Amino acid sequence: xxxxxxxxxxxxxxxxxxxxxxxxxxxxxxxxxxxxAGLYVGFFVAPTDATQGxxxxxxxxxxxxxxxxxxxxxxxxxxxxxGWAFNARLASxxxxxxxxxxxxxTFLALWTGAFWGKPTWGTWWVWDARLTSELILLFxxxxxxxxxxxxxxxxxxxxxxxxxxxxxxxxxxxxxxxxKWWNTLHQGATISMTAAPKMAETMLTGMLLMTFAxxxxxxxxxxMRTRAIIVEREQHTEWVSEMVRKQGAxx
Amino acid sequence: MSSNPPALAACRLACRRGDRLLFRGLDFExxxxxxxxxxxxxxxxxxxxxxxxxxxxxxxEGAVTWGGVPLRQxxxxxxxxxxxxxxxxxxxxxxxxxxxxxxxxxxxGHAAAEADCxxxxxxxxxxxxxxxxxxxxxxxxxxxxxLARLQLDAAAPVWILDxxxxxxDAEGTAMLDAALSAHAARGGSAVLTSHIDLTLxxxxxxxxxxxxxxxx
Amino acid sequence: xxxxxxxxxxxxxxLAARRRVEALLPIAFFLVAVSLFPLGVGPEPQTLRQxxxxxxxxxxxxxxxxxxTQLYGTDHADGSLEQMLLSGESLWLVSAAKALAHWIxxxxxxxxxxxxxxxxxxxxxxxxxxxxxxxxxxxxxLSLLGGLGAALTLGLRSGAVLLILIILPLCIPALIFGAGxxxxxxxxxxxxxxxxLLGALLIGSGLLAPWATGAALRIATE
Numbered sequence: 001x002x003x004x005x006x007x008x009x010x011x012x013x014x015x016x017x018x019x020x021x022x023x024x025x026x027x028x029x030x031x032x033x034x035x036x037a038g039l040y041v042g043f044f045v046a047p048t049d050a051t052q053g054x055x056x057x058x059x060x061x062x063x064x065x066x067x068x069x070x071x072x073x074x075x076x077x078x079x080x081x082x083g084w085a086f087n088a089r090l091a092s093x094x095x096x097x098x099x100x101x102x103x104x105x106t107f108l109a110l111w112t113g114a115f116w117g118k119p120t121w122g123t124w125w126v127w128d129a130r131l132t133s134e135l136i137l138l139f140x141x142x143x144x145x146x147x148x149x150x151x152x153x154x155x156x157x158x159x160x161x162x163x164x165x166x167x168x169x170x171x172x173x174x175x176x177x178x179x180k181w182w183n184t185l186h187q188g189a190t191i192s193m194t195a196a197p198k199m200a201e202t203m204l205t206g207m208l209l210m211t212f213a214x215x216x217x218x219x220x221x222x223x224m225r226t227r228a229i230i231v232e233r234e235q236h237t238e239w240v241s242e243m244v245r246k247q248g249a250x251x
Numbered sequence: 252m253s254s255n256p257p258a259l260a261a262c263r264l265a266c267r268r269g270d271r272l273l274f275r276g277l278d279f280e281x282x283x284x285x286x287x288x289x290x291x292x293x294x295x296x297x298x299x300x301x302x303x304x305x306x307x308x309x310x311x312e313g314a315v316t317w318g319g320v321p322l323r324q325x326x327x328x329x330x331x332x333x334x335x336x337x338x339x340x341x342x343x344x345x346x347x348x349x350x351x352x353x354x355x356x357x358x359x360g361h362a363a364a365e366a367d368c369x370x371x372x373x374x375x376x377x378x379x380x381x382x383x384x385x386x387x388x389x390x391x392x393x394x395x396x397x398l399a400r401l402q403l404d405a406a407a408p409v410w411i412l413d414x415x416x417x418x419x420d421a422e423g424t425a426m427l428d429a430a431l432s433a434h435a436a437r438g439g440s441a442v443l444t445s446h447i448d449l450t451l452x453x454x455x456x457x458x459x460x461x462x463x464x465x466x467x
Numbered sequence: 468x469x470x471x472x473x474x475x476x477x478x479x480x481x482l483a484a485r486r487r488v489e490a491l492l493p494i495a496f497f498l499v500a501v502s503l504f505p506l507g508v509g510p511e512p513q514t515l516r517q518x519x520x521x522x523x524x525x526x527x528x529x530x531x532x533x534x535x536t537q538l539y540g541t542d543h544a545d546g547s548l549e550q551m552l553l554s555g556e557s558l559w560l561v562s563a564a565k566a567l568a569h570w571i572x573x574x575x576x577x578x579x580x581x582x583x584x585x586x587x588x589x590x591x592x593x594x595x596x597x598x599x600x601x602x603x604x605x606x607x608x609l610s611l612l613g614g615l616g617a618a619l620t621l622g623l624r625s626g627a628v629l630l631i632l633i634i635l636p637l638c639i640p641a642l643i644f645g646a647g648x649x650x651x652x653x654x655x656x657x658x659x660x661x662x663x664l665l666g667a668l669l670i671g672s673g674l675l676a677p678w679a680t681g682a683a684l685r686i687a688t689e
Contacts, residue, residue: 136636143633150623153269159686160619164633167615167679171637174668178640185647236270307549308689330555339546345485346478357474358554 011090013230014239020223027223031216038209046202055119062112064211065105066130068218069137070172072102076144077169080162090226092158093233095165096148097225101218103141109134129183133176140168154233256283256438257318257332259304259409265312265466266299272311273299274464281409284435286454287442291461297444298338298413300461304442305335305411331360334407338414340397344386348377348396351385356403363403371402375426390418398423401430410434410441416449424450471556472564479568490534494576497530501584512589519588520598520649524642527577527602528609532634534573535613536620536627538565539684543621552688558681566607566614566677574606590653597652601645604665608641611676618683641668 010016042060076098083092113131114124125131144165151157234240258280265275273296281287291297302308304315306322306329317325317332342351349368356363372378375395385393394417401410410431416424431441432453442459449456483490504522505515542548551561581602585595616634620626648661 136639139632139636143636146625146629146632147619150620150625150629155267156686156689159689160683163679163683163686164619167637171640174640175636178643178664182643182647233270305553307552327555330553333553335549335553337546337549339544339549341546341550343478343482343541343545343547345482350478350481354474354478355550358471358550358556360471360555 011088013090013093013234016090017227017230020227024220024223027216027220031213031220034209034213034216038206038213041202041209042206046206047200055116058112058116060206060210062109062116063207064214065109065112066134067211068214069102069106069109069134072098072105072218073137073140073165073172074169076102077162077165080158080165084159084162089233090230092162093229094222094226095162096158097222097229098218099141099145099148100225101221103138103145105214105218106134106138106141110138127183129176129180132179132183136175136179137172140172144168256408257320257328258282259315259317259440260319261304261313261315263313264300264303264310264315266296266303267311268296268299272466274461275312275466277313277461277464279459281440281442283408283438283440284454285440286431286435286451286456287440287459288449288456289442289444289459289461295461295465297461301335301411301413301442301444305333307335332407333409333411334359334400335411336397336400336413336415338417340393342385342393342396345384347382347384348372348388349381352396352399352403355397355400359400359407361403367403368399371399372396374402374430375399376422391420391423394418395423395426398427398430401427401434405437408439410439410443412441412443414444414446416445416447428452471554472560475551475561475564476568476571479565480571483568483572490572491576493530493534493573494580496533497526497577497580500526500529502587505588515588516590516653517650519585519590520594520646520653523581523584523588523598524602524605524646524649527581527606528635528638528642529631530577531573531606531609532613532631533627534569535610535617535634536630538569538614538617539621540617540626543688548684548688552684558684559677562614562618562677562680562684563673566610566680569614570607570610574602574610577606578602590649594649594653597658598649601648601661601665604662604669605641605645608665608669608672609638611672611680612637615676615680615683618680618687621684621687641665644668 010019038060042057046057048054076095079091079098080095082088083090083095110131113134117126118124144161147164148157148161151160231240260281261277261279263275264277264279266273277300289297289300299308303310306315315322317329320328322329341355343354346354349365349372352368352372353363353365356368361367369378369381372381375398377392377395377399380388380392385396388396394415398415415427419427428451431451434441435454501523504518508514508518539548542551552558554561578599582595582599585598590598612634613630616630619633620630623629644661644665648658648665651658651661
């Protein structure tokens, strides 16, 4: 490695593998610390909501999960597109690693949405705009994962996945708009999960802490998954064989 | 054409299949009047190379050029100059022989009038079956229909043929040999594969051994 | 230049005409599927009138999807697709030609048979007309998006179901505005907004889907 650090220094799998190996423990530590702090603020410091009582506290998980699910989709589409356009192997691997985590956050957002709905509106599910869009986002994630999984040739799978992810990303605003429109037409504006309680400052702090915790978690898990993909795809190269040999000798 | 007509050339070509390279470092130039016989064991990448030369796939390394211009940028010029016959015949069971030939010809810019296609079918010996559904033809007859395109494509200087002699009987083989000879005499060139020995003598085919570029 | 476009459309139509029964199978599915709903939900006219737009639209969607797997599949298997890729014509035109042929064979009959269900579900005349018009705008969108799905899943074992999973979420806006237009017409409200949005979706997918389909074809045949 020469001394100069450029934008592309860590675009090579071995260097990326080395760097992320060092970062992952710190990311987990940050995630745990932020989660503890966020949940403490959310459950003990922030006041009870006047209209929704204690049940509203589920938004400390629901809102960050929903944000993450949408953001991760865009990030995934971005890296997949980079991998396709510039033939960058690592970018495609990162995109594939993001998908399951994004899908998980989407599922979590739906699940916590249900827990919010039950005490508040009496039903486990409400077809409001936000939740319905989350459900469709889950379908988009599942479609991406199913497609890349179904294609055996890695290069074709990466490229087809990138195209699908970009098409999905372009469609997300259209889908969201149409669902919102559909919802207001059929149910009126009264039943809505988007009517979050007025944010006391402590509530906002709690949510931000949880959001950062989710980011740390996402980075840690995506890095771990990417490392596994790297080792699997590059198993024929020298540096991987070398590393496996060393680990075998050391263990 | 007095000035240099464009030539098909490959420079340091490498081909990937799955996660490994089939061959690399292939340099190749197709000269006018030349017929190249691409040889190699099964799985060495003969069809893959033909597809690379046609511009259907992108090489893992290197480039294929037409008159010095990479194929992707050569565009319509290249497509007009190429006649590619794959291992599959590109014929639809439900269409008649004449309709199939007309479709393939029109795809490549020919007016494909019934008279011209009829002529081409006469030369491959299938004029009497021109209204029969492709479904009713034998493998060898279908191959002849596919090869009838060569009789139409007098304008295309480059022929890339994947196993053209497959399923042909002696008469069909002689017909194809004659077509290749006439093509080369006109200044055209061809690359083809064949697992049986060629009977073509005019011109004598240049052999390209793909095995020589294999990656271990 | 556009002769390649016309050649492909003409050939696909000729092939469909030679296999008339197979070409009409999606329509048969449409008929059977729509008829199942009253059997499942009950014959109460008020309920049927309410669910009619959604039911007809969803069944039309599924019927269109069923015939899509073979849009590029057979051409890929017998080598015709490669010849189309080598024709020198832009892949945008090739994809658009295939989508148009698919619409003529599958979409147009759906549009024509839908008003029949309007009557079976006791929709008012304006609503029935709106149903046909909304499908007239919507079925081409399905053919265009479906072509993209077919190209992405070319040659895969799980092709048909995977195609549906990938493409249905993208069709949801068209479904919402299309079925919404019919509900609005039934309620006597103006449908102008629905149709302009549906029209915008059609124009958008008409311009962009063939481009994406061309890219997917290139990826699949590399």
